[in-house]
Amino acid sequence: MEKIYITTAIPYVNGAPHVGHAMDYLLADVCSRYQKMLGNEVRFQAGTDEHGNKIFQKAKELNIPTKEYVDQNANKFKDFIKKLNVEYTDFVRTTDEAHEKRVQEIWEKLKDHIYLSKYEGWYCSGCERFITEKEYEENHGVCPDHQKPYERLEEENYYLKISDFKADIRDAIVSGKMLILPDFREKEILKLLDESPDVSISRPRAQLTWGVPVPGDDNQVMYVWVDALCNYLTVLGYPEQDIADFWPALAQFVGKDILRFHAIIWPAILLALGLELPKTLVSHGMVLSNGQKMSKSIGNVVDPLEVLEKHGTEAFRYFFLRHIDTFSDSDFTWEKYENAYNNELANDLGNLVQRLATLAYKNNFVYEKAEISLPDEYRDLMKEFKFNLAFDFVWGKVQDVNKQIDDDAPWSLAKNGETKKLNEALNSEISNLLIANKMLEPFLPETSAKIAQIFTNQIDPPKEPLFPKTK
């Protein structure tokens, strides 16, 4: 038995949960459940990123204390994760006292690689960030998002010396010690790595109040990087606790938009702390809506809670784990979702369970439990984190059972009194279904449990269909 650590990106809680957040959780959950199925012990982190000006200002607008505001939003995310039936074991909030204390201790440990420096450039107070010269020229000196002219600003920041670690990070990536999936993202990162400047990891207190103070410097507050990225460690109790059992993580799941921070800044922090790098960084794609990136201005944002409400958690998991590519961008439309529910969940699987259970019941067939082993092809796909392909493979097996029933035609055997052949046929069909069902477990845990329950010794057809048609 191995001890396995799996992480998800912590969302910035200045808004409601997004469909994209669900991808992180679901992929990590499939990974976690699969590992548990193999008999491993899993710690599975989830959490929320709660510092920064945007949150501070939002709370101000709403006229409620910042702490109260982040409490509310953190709960929204917890509820959301629960609704997805994601089995995380540890939840970390960057405003947790323990996290803040540990992050300060981590800062102290990083000190050899931190230096203070001045930065001068164009700044947008709305975006709260410095703008590149190029961007400044393109926008003619006015922020397009905030309609405000950029200001010339000089400030002192602490910097983390990425340059100290570039060579080691490159080696880790190239050698596969820290595997970046998919491989085309790895290529991208290797290119970016060379150009990566040292990263600013603090802000003057005047600019940023809602954050963790830099130890030993009252004028500076930690910017997002050290604070947020280190959640993966602090949640395990680092630095005061020994984390060797679970660190390095087997897999860290992130969206492609934040892969670069996890593939460059994060490894630099880890190396500075003398810790190992995660074994795998899995970067998933974006969920598009009608072929476009979801955006408030286009008005095509899909509310995950609405999708969840439509056909429940299992249908949600089904669609997003099978029809959204694990690594690339994929499209969500309601039509596709309905199609998948009716044709695949209801017709392929739901109906299969119904017909097979009824056949067994009507013929007084008793199934004797047999050992189930997982096919190599499935194991390989799961090991490579190709979850949607693994799910496709499983579905092929489900469809095969439908074919097999038609070929065997048990109803004819029953009519002709060929009892022995009938029992053999039913036994084989149910065995095949249960193998597929076992493979289904990480993806659709509730459904898988229900099916396993139905095909115990005494088989009763379910009174309610597994996936009732809506029309």
Next chain:
RNA sequence: CGUGGGGUAGAGCAGCCUGGUAGCUCGUUUGGCUCAUAACCCAACGGUCAGUGGUUCAAAUCCACUCCCCACAACCA
């Protein structure tokens, strides 16, 4: 010349690395079955594989160029 991905049947995709009858799912049409949620199974229809040129006996697949779409570019997932 910022970086990366992509352009293959009505839709969504695989195949391309390791050239040799163009495949899968959904949709459409026809047939079969009757155990089942009017579900299931067989079959058919449907593509000049973005374009141009090159290499080759042979190119969706390799090379060059062109056109078009998308994502990322210090946290709007």
